[in-house]
Amino acid sequence: MRARLLAAAAELIPERGWSAVSTRALAERAGVSSSVVHYHYPSIQAVLREAALGLIARLVGELDTVLAGAATAAGAIGELLAAIRAYSGTDPVSLLAIETYLAASRDEQLRAGIAEALAEFRARLGHWLGEHAIPAPEPTAAVLAAALDGLVLHRGLDTDLDSATIDEVLARLVPQDG
Amino acid sequence: MRARLLAAAAELIPERGWSAVSTRALAERAGVSSSVVHYHYPSIQAVLREAALGLIARLVGELDTVLAGAATAAGAIGELLAAIRAYSGTDPVSLLAIETYLAASRDEQLRAGIAEALAEFRARLGHWLGEHAIPAPEPTAAVLAAALDGLVLHRGLDTDLDSATIDEVLARLVPQDG
DNA sequence: GTTCGTACAGGACGATCGCACAGGTCGATT
DNA sequence: AATCGACCTGTGCGATCGTCCTGTACGAAC
DSSP states (O other), rough: OOOHHHHHHHHHHHHGGGOOHHHHHHHHTSSSTHHHHHHHHHHHHHHHHHHHHHHHHHHHHHHHHHHHHHHSHHHHHHHHHHTTTTTOOOSSHHHEEEEHHHHHHHHHHHHHHHHHHHHHHHHHHHHHHHHHHHHSHHHHHHHHHHHHHHHHHHHTTEEEEEOOHHHHHHTTTOOOOO | HHHHHHHHHHHHHHHHHHGGHHHHHHHHHSSSSSSHHHHHHHHHHHHHOOOOOOHHHHHHHHHHHHHHHHHHHHHHHOOOOHHHHTTOSHHHHHHHHHHHHHHTTTTHHHHHHHHHHHHHHHHHHHHHHHHHTTOOOOHHHHHHHHHHHHHHHHHHTTTGGGOOHHHHHHHTTTTOOO
């Protein structure tokens, strides 16, 4: 039942906004009484936090499988862009991620969790870039991660952001010796 | 008095979150009765929308003065990074901007307004890049704008993101012939 | 067969929400 | 002096909020 509550939270946060997810709406979506929420969790915030951090962790975990499909650095950019192509900036996953960024500014526990996930993402990406002879791998990973998040953010406002030219521009970030 | 309400909204949106700004809190911050809100505006959403779009427009307007201080493309990157250095990702302006992005997904009028502002930002930046012989200026401007927004977003979680190395990495986006 | 802990339902608490409406103050107009 | 419109206050409506409290169904333990 905790899983059903978490799934309901993951649906409602993008729909209504973090601070507008109510106990009753959450329970109704999960198909249970509103008392169940406070039986399993001390507060609404705790449900939202767990649901959000769970999704973020899954997103970070996807990085490895994405990078596994790329041989060159430019190829990795293409793979990364292809991976975030599913996130239109208006889909539930994108919105939930951004909502979590914001809620983290008002919830220290959430901030710590998401900061750890971001650090892990950058560390893995930086390690991969270093292995593929990209100069300054860690800062490059940081800029790349920020650019990917920013692109998802902007794609919610301009759906033209997935043109092929974006790939070429973003590939400038990973200069190859050859 | 409308100005006082808008100023109060600009304070409260980052503090509480878009959907958690109430009529009474808004009125109290502005130093008036809660009825004043509905006297000047048809709804709370209308106040938040006007306040948010006003701030976004001011931010876009800053671009020209920033670019005016740069001669080369790499110099422009430095100026842009210096300009967003004031936005820590946890300051009111950053948070208000991100809140507006999110609220736009639930408010078509807001979405149209912010999309127009973003288009203008990219057009101006793209035009400047084109004048300075950067290849593919428009897509470069789009990626650059996304990267800047993403960097602000991530700086809220990792304050190390303003190291000098970021400048060099981001400067790869604007290759010069020489 | 009785006891007991777990997992749920239902209802009620005071607080707060957006919004509407009736009155009141006050400078400008006639 | 009377009138008017702009602007603001106070109050109240019904709805919804988070949380707590009281059952109750039910399988496991003994």
